[in-house]
Amino acid sequence: MKTTIDIPENELKEAIKHTGAKTKRDAVVYALIDFNKRRRMAKLTRILGTFQDFMDQNDLKIMREDERWEKRCAKGC
Known part of the structure; x- marks a missing residue:
């Protein structure tokens, strides 16, 4: 979509410098x-704290071990 906007030159130059963009368009898209x-x-x-049963690393480890066990049993325990 083509749009004409007025961007402060110093802000655009800084964005180009920080992004390493080769064109003004690339810098704006990256931004x-x-x-x-x-x-x-x-x-x-903001919503992370609202989950009651959010998984921690230990829960994830247990779940992965259970999945491996189920896959092994499916092939023949």
Whole structure:
């Protein structure tokens, strides 16, 4: 989608420098992707504390061991 916008030159130059983009368009696209990603992560961070039964590393380890056991039994215990 083509859009005409007025971007402060110093901000655009800094974005190009930080992203290593070769074009202004690439710098703007990268900045939009990064912005959206940070917003999604912030949203997830806000809801993380609301889960009652959120899995920790120990629970994940037990689940993986159970899956391996089930696969072995399926092949013949």
